[in-house]
Amino acid sequence: MKRRIVLPEVEAVKLPVLFNMRPGVYLFILYAILLIVILFCVAYLPGILKGGRYVTFSAPLAETGIVLDGTYLGATDNQYFIASGEHEVAYMKGGVQYATYALDVDHPVFLTWFFHRTKTIDAPQLALGSDMKFKIIHFDLEQIQQASAILTYDAVTRYEPVFSNLVSDLKSLDIQKETFEQALELALLYITNETMLLDAQQALQKYQIALTAFMQQTLESATSLFATANASTGLSEKVGSLVKKETSLQAGEFEIPGYRYPQASFVMGTLTGQNYPAINEAGIKVTTPSFALSTYEVSQYQWALFLQENPMWEKANLASLVEQGLVDEAYLAGLSPSTIFVTNKPIHTISYFAAQAFCEWLSSKTGKTVFLPSESMWTIAAYSHSNLKFDASLSPIPSPLKEPVSLLGGVWELTQTPYIPLARITDYQKALALHESFGLTTQPIVKGGSYLNDAKTISSNTVGVVDPDVCGDLIGFRVAWYE
Structure with a gap:
């Protein structure tokens, strides 16, 4: 038989009584409270601390921006977390506030970190005046x-x-049919690559747009640019003899010599390859009115006289000019125009807007309409030049032939003609008229090259383009006026 093991006597363990409750009771209550706290912290507290919904805004116009309580939120069709409460929502397109909406977001709390509560705002109804519609179309263009x-x-x-x-x-x-068609006609003139062409074709097909004859012509012309065939386009014709006469523009402290050109019709450009950007030189028939063109490019001395009477254009005011979008940081870089030293060196590192301001100032001083020459005016002057040579310096020498100096070389010369990529292979005059009717920003054509260019790469047909606020190292201008 096994021996019986006798255990020593020990004192019984007794759990303490709490609030007259047995241990099993109060432990159950403590575990229940802990579970409730955990559940509250996990399921409810995040929603209480961060109440709101994830809101998606729809809009009737493409690329619409959402402004929430005066602060830009982002583009529509994206989801944004909006805190609970009342909010003011504004719909913006191209700087135009075209609709507002009072948004009331409730305060869901249960498991909001796990199950996002969402809300979709339907597109507002449009009730816009003609001015606001025009601004939106202008922005898209x-x-x-x-x-x-x-x-x-x-x-x-x-x-x-x-x-x-x-x-x-x-x-x-929901605009007028004429405006609708003209906007599309102008837009198609800016196709310069196959990606844009495909986008245009798909958009017109998707919305079943009835094409005008001009739209059809422009699309066909654009398509031909990317064809594999090595085709050519443009007219080619020599300019006949053109009699120009000496004239001048008296402007107080100084006189601007020039030459008066009679009205003329001619082919601007030449026969060229049917591809982009070769088509910039495609020959087209144009007509210029009678006008006068300055012999020299506007000089640094003349610019100093302009600054003297127009201090807002001083280089010391650069920050303000940049903020207004009139120039860039390169304005008058490296130059210190002075009225003390008379020089005929051309002014440069100025913008299209600055050149326009100079012309307005000169108009007020002379009582005549002074302006930047058009591309065709500049071209007829170059074509009628009897001995057009490339000027590889910034010190123009008077011509013994009594003709404009430095039409090629010197500095790139601004014109008033806006650059429209497909204008020369569609309808040049209609393209310019459409551009003007919609008031697009003028990206001016520049002509003639600068003294740093390779003379072999620059001709009177060469077309350059700049933004209107850009102050390139070697961008200047000469003036034209009506007698």
């Missing part, structure tokens, strides 16, 4: 104008569907 400056799009340089945006907005705005 300028987006297309800017996109045309990029010839290749990739993963780094991404393409925005600018034609789809324009057509969608035109349909939503």
Whole structure:
């Protein structure tokens, strides 16, 4: 038999009594409270501390921005967390506030960190005046104008569907048929790459747009630019003899010599390859009125006289000019125009806006209409020059032949003609008229090259283009006026 093991006697363990409750009771209550606290912290507290909903805004216009309580939130069709409470929502497009909405967001609390509470705001009804509609269309067209400056799009340089945006907005705005068609006609003139062409074709097809004859012509012309065939385009014709006469423009302290040209019709450009950007030189028939053109480019001395009477254009006021979008940081860089030393060196590193201001000032001093020459005016002067040579310096020498100096070389010369990529292979005059009717920003054509260019690469047909606020190292101008 096994021996019986006798255990020593020990004192019994007794759990303490709390509030007259047995241990099993109060432990159950403590565990229950702990579970409730955990559940509260996990399921309810995040929602209480951060109450709101994830809101998606729809809009009737493409690329609309949302402003929430005066602060820009972002583009529509994206989801944003909006805190609980009442909010004021504004819909913005191209700087135009076209709708407002009073938004009331409730305060859901249960498991909001896990199950996002969402809310979708339907697109507001449009009730816009003609001025606001025009501003929105103008913005869309300028987006297309800017996109045309990029010839290749990739993963780094991404393409925005600018034609789809324009057509969608035109349909939503419910505008007059004539304005609708003219906006599309102008937009198609800015196709410079296959990505834009495809976007335009798809947008027109998606919205079943009835094409005008001009739209059809422009699309066909744009398509031909990217064809594999090595075709050519443009007219080619020599300018006949043109009799110009000496004249001058008296402007108080100084006189601007020039030459008066009679009205003329001629072919501007030449026969060239049917591809972009070769078509910039495609020959077209144009007519210029009678006008006068200055012999020299505007000089640094003349600019100093302008600054003396127009201090807002002083270099010391650069920050303000940049803020207004009239110039860039390079304005008058490296130059100190002075009225003490008379020089005929051309002014440069000035913008199109600055040149326009100079012309306005000169008009007020002379009582005549002074302006930047058009591309065709500059070209007829170059074509009628009997001995057009490239000026490889910034010190113009008077011509013994009594003709304008430094039309080629010197500095690139600003014109008043806006750059429209497909104008020369469609309808040049209509393109200019459409540009003017919609008031697009003028990206001026520059002509003649600068003294630093290779003379072999620059001719009287060469077309350059700049933004109106850009102050390139060697961008200047000469003036024209009506007698």
